[in-house]
Structure formats: structure tokens, C-alpha cells
Amino acid sequence: MQDAPNGEGDGERLTLFGSFTSSSSFKPMLFLALAGLSFSFRTVNLKTGAQTRPDYLAVNRYGQVPALRHRGLTIVQSNVILDYLARVTGRFEPPHEQDRWQAREWLSWEADAITNVAKVRHYSRFRAVDPAVMEYFRPLAEAALDRVDQALAGRDWLVGEAPSIADLGCWGRMVFMAEGGFELARWPRLAAWAGRIQAMPGYAAPYELIPKKDAEIARR
Template sequence: MTAFPAPEDPERLTLYGSFTSSSSYKPMLYLALSGLPFSFRTVNLKNGVQKTPDYLAVNRYGQVPALRHRGLTVVQSNVVLDYLARATGRFEGATEQDRWHAREWLSWEADAITNVAKVRHFNRFRTVDPAVLAYLTPPAEAALTFVDRALEGRQWLVGKTCTIADLGCWGRMVFMAEGGFDIQRWPNIVAWRDRLTAMPGFALPYDLIPKKDTEFDPV
């Protein structure tokens, strides 16, 4: 028997992730805000579980997250968000244009906001030459400034409701303080953050992502 057997109920969403991972937080937040039942399977990155044969059979890239549902396995956090929105209908845009716009944000996030996560990673988990942080910090700050300007006069990044664009971008930015970024520099992001935190089911990563396998069955 492998450490990561296929879900017994193929209709039940099963998410594989890690406690410290912003990539894991994005689909976790989606599921928490959706109020959907799901199973969480922990992948201990510190112990290298992501590189074991059993987990590589789930996610060939040796990364988190991964999602299993209806006989499918979906990996890469923004692709998982895309799948969840399509499969459940939650946090989709109101129009076809909005839906494409939301996915454009996810693609941009993977290129730009990921710099925030890199700075956080090197600040917290690895010691690197200061030149590395000096190189990554300006594009990270530029990405945050871009989001802040995009939120000027708006409540959400796309349309008039929260979408996967908001969850994908915030889910990567959530650890910005651990990278040394003061959110108060970006007032529109602060207001947007406050709207997100007011949503039923919202929780920050360390409160939301468990350290062990857990079943989530909202009443």
C-alpha cells in the first residue's frame, strides 16, 4: 500500500499540500470559502516527502499542491483553482470575459507575484547571497504596486465579486510580511485584504492548513 492511495470516494475532493506552502494555501482558501467537504493529505516538504516515489506518482513535479477528483489528478496551484472553479461553479466570473480575465490574472501571478514568495522563501527558509534578494525584491514590489493600482476604485480584481483571480493573487501574497514587505505601503491591498478576511470561512494559512491528514466536512 502506498502512502498516497487514490481516494476511496472519487466524488470527494482530495487536496495534497503542505502547512508552510502558499501554493497549498490558494486551493485550501478556495475550498474553505466555498464550504465544500474535502480531504486534506499532508505532504511534509521539510522531510522531503514530495520527492518520494509514492508522491511522485501523484505529482510528477514533486511539488504541492495536487488535487484528486472524479478520477482526475490536477497539479499546479493556479490550474487547481481553474479546475475547482469549473467543477464547482464557485468564484467564477459573471461573464465569459470575466472568466478569461480571471485566468489572465492567474497566469500573470505565476510570473510576477511569485517573486514575493521567492523573497519570503529566501528570508525564512534558506540563506542566500544578499545579491539574490536585491535582485528579487524590486520585481516583487513592482508586482504588489501593480495589484494595488488595479484595485483603485474597485473591490475585486475582476468584475463585482470575488473570483479565483483574487484567491490566486492573495494566496501568494499572504506571506508578504515574512518576506519583509509592509502591507501598509499598499492601501488598496489593505482594503482588499480586509474584504477577503471578512468572508465566511476565511482563515490565514497557519490557522487553515493542518499539519496532518484531516477531513473537512462543514455543517
């Protein structure tokens, strides 16, 4: 079994690399918090370009966050990390096979559709772009939010009768929607669903949950 890099503990220790401004980082952080799991956090400062340095590219060749190291494996892409964590911990994994596949279907769709919410937020806060760019992405983001709101008609969770990686992956990307100018109250079912997630023990907003520096997170 391969040890974690740079003496960061044995291979059984979960080590998550991420950034406190990143919705992609928030998704696995939220899983770990709600599951009550201990882990090591290694911050990757996107503002200073730490994601493009050779030491981090050796972890994630795409130069992105997040990345997870565990049991000698390196897992990248936030939704793949959610899939992995659900498989190895059994948490937020639907009990029925059809629902397990549907949860992963939601994660794939999220990466294609809800990511537009993150793009609008990014262009609103971190990078000025031509207004035509926003005119293109904002309707796509709103359509994705409409789709989730409609999917929640008559149900509490996106898949099955309990929260799953589908809920964590979708809300984890939407969580910064206000920074993109989206009013959560516009989508009442989505707002109620978000409230249920936020009421779960261990939940915290991204800027409270994700450390700004390297940290050892111990939970029972």
C-alpha cells in the same frame, strides 16, 4: 469513475495534497474553505523531503505541492487547481465570459510576477542566499504588489463585482508577504482588498487553515 488513491474515499471526494507552509497550497485551501466544501487533506512534509518520494511523485511528477484528486483526475499546479475548482463548482467564477478569461489572465500573471513575493519570503525564512539574489527579487516583488494596488483603484475586486479565482490566487500567494519583510500598509488599496477577503465567511490564515497532519474536513 476512478476511486481516490489508497482507499481515501470515492472518486467524488476532493482530495488535496499540500503543506501548511506553502502559499501554493493555501490557494486551493482558501477556495475550499470559502466555498464551504468538504474534502480530504493529505499532508506532504516538505521539510523531510516527502515531495520527492516515489509515492508522492506518482501523484505529482514535479515533486511539488499542491495536487488535487477528484473524479478520477489528478490536477497539479495551484492556479490550474483553482481553474478546475471554479469550473466544476461554479464558485468564484465570474458570470461574464470576458471576466472569466480575465480572471485566468490574472492567474497567469500571478505565476510570473507575484511569485517573486513568495521567493523573497522563501529566501528570508527557509534558505539563506547571497544578498545579490534578494536585491534582484525584492524589486520584482514590490513591482508586482504595486501593480495589484494600482489595479484596485476604484474597485473592490480584481475582476467584476464579486470575488473570483483572480482574488484568491493573487492574495493566496501574497498572504505570507510579512514573512518576506513587506509591510501591507505600504499598499493601502491592496490592504483594503485583503481585508475584504479576510472578512469572508470561512476565511482563516494559512497556519490556522492548513492542517499539519492528514485530515478529513467536513463542511456544510
